[in-house]
Amino acid sequence: MSKPVKPFNKAIVYILIGILVITSIFAVMMFGPRPGPQSTMFDSTLRYYTKGTEKLFYTDYAQSIVQDIKEVGILVTDYQMEYSTFLDQVFGAKEYEMAIIELEGQNAPHLEFLFKEGASLNVFNFQNAMDNGTTLNLINNITQEIDFHARKNLLFTLQEHLMNNVVPMVPIFTPARTFAYWDNLEGFTSKWGISDSLPYMSFNGLHSNQESVTELKIGIGGWFDLCPLTMREAGEKLIVSLIMDKLIHLDEKGSPTKYGLIDSWEYLNQTT
Numbered sequence: 001m002s003k004p005v006k007p008f009n010k011a012i013v014y015i016l017i018g019i020l021v022i023t024s025i026f027a028v029m030m031f032g033p034r035p036g037p038q039s040t041m042f043d044s045t046l047r048y049y050t051k052g053t054e055k056l057f058y059t060d061y062a063q064s065i066v067q068d069i070k071e072v073g074i075l076v077t078d079y080q081m082e083y084s085t086f087l088d089q090v091f092g093a094k095e096y097e098m099a100i101i102e103l104e105g106q107n108a109p110h111l112e113f114l115f116k117e118g119a120s121l122n123v124f125n126f127q128n129a130m131d132n133g134t135t136l137n138l139i140n141n142i143t144q145e146i147d148f149h150a151r152k153n154l155l156f157t158l159q160e161h162l163m164n165n166v167v168p169m170v171p172i173f174t175p176a177r178t179f180a181y182w183d184n185l186e187g188f189t190s191k192w193g194i195s196d197s198l199p200y201m202s203f204n205g206l207h208s209n210q211e212s213v214t215e216l217k218i219g220i221g222g223w224f225d226l227c228p229l230t231m232r233e234a235g236e237k238l239i240v241s242l243i244m245d246k247l248i249h250l251d252e253k254g255s256p257t258k259y260g261l262i263d264s265w266e267y268l269n270q271t272t
Contacts, residue, residue, distance in 0.1 A: 041073040048078070048100040049086035061100055083230070094125050101169070111158060112139045115166075124169070131165060148255075182207040194218060195241035196249065199259045 046065060048058045062078040069076050076098070081089070089095045101123065113121040115135050117128055128136045138158040145151040179190050184207045187200035203213040223235035228244070231237060249260040256265065 040075045043075045043077070044069075044097045046076050046078040046098045046100070047081055047086065047090060047096045049083045050080050058100055065098075065100075083232070091121075091123050094123060099123070111155075111162075112143065115139065115162065126166075131161070134161060135166070182210075184210075193241070194238060198242075 046062055048062050050058065059080070062080075066076045066078050086099075090099045090101070113119050114124070115126045116122060116139065117126070126135070135158065138154060138161065142151055142154045142158065145154055179188070181188060184203050184205045186202055186204055188194070188197045189200075201216070203210075206213065218238070220235040220238055223231075223233050223239060225231060226236055226240055226243075228240055231240060246260045247262050249257045256262075258264070
């Protein structure tokens with residue numbers, strides 16, 4: 001009695017199918033169309049300034065942005081600029097498509113300096129007609145509101161409106177700041193910084209190699225100039241903040257304290 005041949009025939013068929021599939025894949029890999037570079041939808045430019053230590057990381061920011069945007073089809077040319085030229089073209093003439101701008105300080109600048117027609121920091125050339133005056137109305141309400149929590153909620157509303165409907169800028173990231181100090185120093189608040197914490201600071205004793213509780217030694221980085229209009233380095237700002245007192249010093253809730261040059265005042269009404 002002869003053996004069945006069907007299983008053997010099926011095995012041959014499976015082998016032939018496997019060879020055909022492998023051959024097809026190999027042919028596609030060898031002779032098929034290869035993916036080309038991402039097609040460019042449009043070109044743009046990115047401007048940033050180089051001054052002091054900021055040249056080190058602003059260049060990295062620009063290169064990272066150029067690379068990331070290229071992946072979605074936008075070809076960006078980055079331009080390094082001297083700080084004075086950057087101020088003239090970006091802040092003055094507003095001749096730019098994209099720019100890396102650093103807005104820093106103890107507190108964020110009030111939004112009316114950024115998003116009001118003719119404001120000093122309105123580098124976006126923002127106009128009230130862009131959103132039918134919605135931003136202007138929100139800023140006016142914030143300016144007149146004296147309740148801390150209500151003011152905070154209005155700021156959140158304005159933030160959501162700007163990012164959802166206007167989108168004038170995209171945050172890159174917030175750099176971390178680190179303060180190192182001895183544990184016998186009391187009253188220092190990193191949120192306020194050194195100059196604003198000074199009225200509250202004191203030593204509760206001597207640490208190793210410390211000779212006096214009435215002298216505070218501060219280590220800072222390099223500085224280039226002390227002109228309030230052009231200074232950018234942290235060391236410059238610290239020196240100036242220790243030399244030049246503020247007219248009014250505000251606490252963390254935005255209420256005036258008596259540690260500024262103006263130490264007394266009276267309210268004419270709820271908003272003045």
